Amino acid sequence: MAEQGQKTPQETTHPSYPQKNDSKGVWFVAEHKEGKLEKSSLILAGEALSVATKLGEETAVILIGNQVKDLAEQFGSYGIDKAFVIEDKLLEKYTAELYIAALEQAVKSNKPSVILFATTPVGNDLAPRLAARLKVGLVARYTEIEVDKEKNLTVRRPIHGGKAQATVAPLRKPLIGTIDPQLLTMQKASVAKKTQVVELKTKLDPSNTKTRFLDYLKADPCAVCVSEAEIVVGVGKGLASADNLKAIEELARILGASIGGSRRATDEHWIVDERRIGLTGKTIAPRLYLICGISGAFHHTLSIKGSQLMVAINTDKSAPIAKLADLVIVGDMHKVIPELTKQLREVMKPTT
Numbered sequence: 001m002a003e004q005g006q007k008t009p010q011e012t013t014h015p016s017y018p019q020k021n022d023s024k025g026v027w028f029v030a031e032h033k034e035g036k037l038e039k040s041s042l043i044l045a046g047e048a049l050s051v052a053t054k055l056g057e058e059t060a061v062i063l064i065g066n067q068v069k070d071l072a073e074q075f076g077s078y079g080i081d082k083a084f085v086i087e088d089k090l091l092e093k094y095t096a097e098l099y100i101a102a103l104e105q106a107v108k109s110n111k112p113s114v115i116l117f118a119t120t121p122v123g124n125d126l127a128p129r130l131a132a133r134l135k136v137g138l139v140a141r142y143t144e145i146e147v148d149k150e151k152n153l154t155v156r157r158p159i160h161g162g163k164a165q166a167t168v169a170p171l172r173k174p175l176i177g178t179i180d181p182q183l184l185t186m187q188k189a190s191v192a193k194k195t196q197v198v199e200l201k202t203k204l205d206p207s208n209t210k211t212r213f214l215d216y217l218k219a220d221p222c223a224v225c226v227s228e229a230e231i232v233v234g235v236g237k238g239l240a241s242a243d244n245l246k247a248i249e250e251l252a253r254i255l256g257a258s259i260g261g262s263r264r265a266t267d268e269h270w271i272v273d274e275r276r277i278g279l280t281g282k283t284i285a286p287r288l289y290l291i292c293g294i295s296g297a298f299h300h301t302l303s304i305k306g307s308q309l310m311v312a313i314n315t316d317k318s319a320p321i322a323k324l325a326d327l328v329i330v331g332d333m334h335k336v337i338p339e340l341t342k343q344l345r346e347v348m349k350p351t352t
Contacts, residue, residue, distance in 0.1 A: 026052035027084075028116040029062045029103070029126065030071070037071055039181070040118040045078035046187035047179060048116055054147035057113060060084055061195075064102055066092035072197045079189025082196045084110070090204050093213035094122060098204055100129045105202045107134065113173040114145075114153070119180045120228075131176045139168055139177045163279065182227055182283040182306055221256040222249065226275055227282040229258035231290075232307075234277055235270065236262035236300075238293015238314065238333050242270045247334070248292065251341045254348065260284065262294050278303050292333045296321025313337070 028048040030041035045061065052059040060082040061075050072083035086102045103126065107115065115130065117123035119141055131138035139155045143165070146154040153175050155168045226232050233252045239245065239261075252259050259271060266276040277284055279299040285306030292313050294300060301324055304310065312325035313333045322328045329336055 025058050025060055025110065025112040026055065026114040026116070027060045027062055027107075027112040029064070029123065030075075031118065031120060031122050032063070032065060032068060032071060035067075035071075037074060038118075038120070039186075040120055040123075042074070042078065043181040043184050043186050044116060044118050044179070045075055045080055047184055048114075049079045049187075049189060051114055051116070051145050051147075054145070055113065055151055058082065060112065062086070062103065062106065064091055064099055069197060069199070072195050076195045077188045077192045079191065079193055080195050081193060082198055084198050084200050086200050086202055088202070088204055090206055095209055095211060095213055096125055096129065097209040097211065098206070100126060100133065101204055101208070102202045103130055104133045106200050107174070109200070111174070114175045114177070117176075117178045119178045123178055127176055127178045134174070134176075136172065136174055136176060139175065142168075142177050142179055143183060145175075145177070180227070180283060182285045185306070222252050222258060224258045225282070226258050226260035226277060226284050229284070229286055231255050231257035231288045232260050232277075232284055232286045233257045233290045233292065234260045234262065234294055234304075235265050235292050236294030237264045239265060239270055240293075240334075242268075244334060245270060247337045247341070251290075251337055251344070254341060254344050255288075255290075257288075257290070262297070262300050291321055291325065292337065294321055295319045296324060 026048045028044045031038040032041070048059050058081040059079065061072070061080050062084050063071055064086045066087055066089050068087060069085045072085060075083060084106055086106060090098055091102060107130065117127040128138055139157060142155045142157045144156040148154070155175070155177065156165045157168060159166045221229065233248055233255065235248055248259060260275045260277045260282065261271045263276060263278055263280060265271050266273045276282065277300060279302060281303070283303040283306070287308045289304055289307040289310045291310060296319055301320065310325040311327045311329065312321045313329045313331065313336050314321060315330065315332055317328065317330045
């Protein structure tokens with residue numbers, strides 16, 4: 001029990017968010033590059049609509065940049081009510097200090113109850129900065145937001161390498177959360193809306209920035225994180241030895257693919273732990289997942305269901321992975337992979 005005159009945690013106040021809970025609206029921050037929305041932004045729109053429906057509040061997307069207003073209309077088919085647009089030449093390229101300054105001003109002026117980010121490099125950079133600026137809590141990499149009859153928020157997030165779920169009950173709004181878009185599916189609203197565009201004016205001081213944008217460096221596809229790659233080649237027990245990885249690397253380079261693997265592949269140190277796919281590693285949703293010598297244990301298959309096309313190479317036609325894959329090549333991966341690489345090279349030869 002608190003002593004007389006002493007505030008309990010629930011009574012702690014902050015000038016931006018007073019004890020009176022008047023925050024409304026579910027916001028999400030959209031990312032874009034070279035004039036196009038990132039896929040994660042459209043996926044996040046569906047999550048924002050789901051949370052807003054539970055709360056009975058409106059949805060809003062935040063677009064920060066230079067000449068980004070035209071992107072707002074794409075969110076109508078996802079049921080988004082408003083698009084708050086912050087345009088400034090200073091925001092043309094991503095700079096954390098300027099982006100967070102613009103976002104902070106927008107949030108303090110409108111007081112949304114929930115602000116969502118995707119677990120992308122930009123989202124993971126902005127979310128904790130915003131939480132620190134507002135002096136509110138951050139729930140990172142959550143999996144579900146529940147809303148009770150009193151509109152209180154309960155959040156679930158994985159712990160112990162995904163083996164258990166923790167329930168977090170924030171004491172006050174706004175709730176700032178990040179979610180892995182690989183856990184979600186792109187869902188358009190049953191009824192499209194005409195998204196209202198609201199242009200926000202912010203005051204930005206470029207002298208406060210400690211960093212500046214130089215250029216985008218295109219990553220080697222083989223080095224891209226498996227959770228972000230468009231094409232993934234996965235290896236498992238069937239690889240047998242790290243010496244056999246060379247053939248996989250050749251194929252991956254031709255496909256422009258990232259290499260990942262099962263827990264067995266990382267436990268044997270054939271690939272690094274950061275490339276593990278499964279409950280204790282990464283969740284993936286590539287356009288193509290080529291599965292080489294992986295039997296298909298539950299902790300692996302649960303994390304690959306978002307893949308658009310799965311092709312498995314396995315000697316056992318009855319392996320669990322065969323039930324999930326779209327196409328199964330029954331054979332020894334050490335014979336199939338070199339032949340596949342050879343044929344792809346022939347197909348991809350420039351014609352004269």
